[in-house]
Amino acid sequence: MNRSESSSNHKTTNGNTSGSSSFLKLLSALIQNKWALISVVWLFFIIIVAIFASELSPLDPNKNHIMERVSPPLTLDKKGDMKYLIGSDALGRDGLSRLIYGAQVSLLVGFTAVFIGGILGTLLGILAGYYGRLIDDIIMRLADIQLAFPFILLAILFLVVLGEGLINLILVLGVGQWVTYARIARAQTISQKEKEYVEAAKALGVSNFNIMFGSILPNIFAPLIVIASFNVASVILAEAALSFLGLGVPPQIPTWGAMLAESRDHIFAKRWWLPFFPGMAILITVLAFNIVGDWLRDYLDPRLKEIE
């Protein structure tokens, strides 16, 4: 137990001093894990697709082709070239182009919401763990209250009131994530607080702020990163669910969840491509984040299995 603790501490200090060598170590560990490697490659691919969506998408995602509504996949144009690789929707909009643009919203919401929630939660968790007593009580009771709500319902209520829009969606999803980070940051801070380096810093007269964010934070970073990876996955799922319910971004912006919502009217006509491709896009991306999270956890510290 003791040895693994000191080795994990060693790893963090190592990461601080020689960043490039620990990055190489990470890379070599990644290459050894087939599934994690595939997942990371997929995530890079989807990020690039999202960034260069306007260059990569074959057609305008919002342009209607009324004469070519609900074309099945592999539909050719008059000259015999591929026009709708994965079909077109009820307004004749190109499925592939919408799928490509949809990656933008999913990833943007996923990353920014996790960033907001991660910072807010970590901050509150460290405060709660470091000061204890009343501050701890207040923050943790707030966490209890938030956990009592099924999160989607809370998001629905706030979004119905605030109205649709990307910023609102990100804020609601982001603020909703703080509890996870707060609980882990708190637990980790409590255990770090007793360590000698904190006592030494206190004896040297280092300010509380610097102890919390200069000394403790770097040492509790690993579990937070692991949680963030899983969290991006669940935020993307939540975003898809909210878009599906009609609470996401305005309808002219294509999203995977909204594409699934639109496909609902075509199930009975067995237009399978309408729900199939956006669903697969969500599934594969979420799966990739989960696999990377799993792998990161095992790599950074196998003991973190408990935090699942």
Added chain:
Amino acid sequence: MFLYILRRLPQTILVIFGVTLVTFIALQIGGDPTYLFISDRASPEEIEATRIKLGFDKPLYIQYFNYVIKLLQLDFGNSLYFGQSAMTIILETLPATIELTIFSMLIAIFGSIPFGIFAAIYRGTWIDGTLMAIAMLGQSIPSFWLGIMCILYISLNVGWLPISGHVPFLMPLFQGNFIEAFKNLPTTLTYLILPGFAVAFYSVARNARLIRSSMLEVLSQDYVRTAKSKGLTNYVVIMRHAMRNAWLPVVTIIGLEFGFMISGVVVVEVIFAWPGLGRTIFDAIANRDIPLVQAAVVVISVFVIIINLITDLVYAKLDPRIKL
């Protein structure tokens, strides 16, 4: 037991208080809530009249106080779209949601236990690998997409199960019509299978992983080794000795999972045209029917809190280490 409930109760009350506060704040966060309750074309006089009628002209603490008093009377105001009491609409649709939730819960529990145990017993083999890969997949599938795929490939193509719809069981039961309820039961179940599976798959996957690690922990304990060295068969060791302790984490999971499951139910109901709360919320969102959304959120949240309280109590009863 009584003392334990007494100690646990203030916490529950505090959380319910928090729920009322958060749902109250939600309405205020976008500015004057009056505009949420009227149409865009209302005249300034109408706006003013509505504001006074709904009490939004009063100071916030009085508004909150009135809100809580109304909640205590189970009065959520009238649905903007239907014009009738939001509580009545919720009570009408709640039984269908409870049916789906309980059924999904059963699938989640009885699906994940053998799943997790098998994976633990065959740890490191291809069986474990396959099962855990399925679990990983299950945690990544959007439940509503799974529902759509089930309708497409199981109902429409193979035709084994009904596509969508609902045959009530709990509703006639609550009304005291037992004969009708039990006559409906077989059909109710066939309609429940697909949506139940779509909701539960995520939980089955998640729980299977937790049960596997809980089981692995129990299997490495001394008393299990003793039981094995006594010459008991694997089956007896696992069912009689290991299961008894592996059960405990499962009970906690069930409590936590409940809130999670409700979220899945809300979305899956929309796909299967299930006449429950989820569908009500979906329609209320489309109609911007704020009182109905608010009422549904409060009712479901309080429901989840009570379920959590019950699971805590069951846990305390099961685990003799917790002093009652």
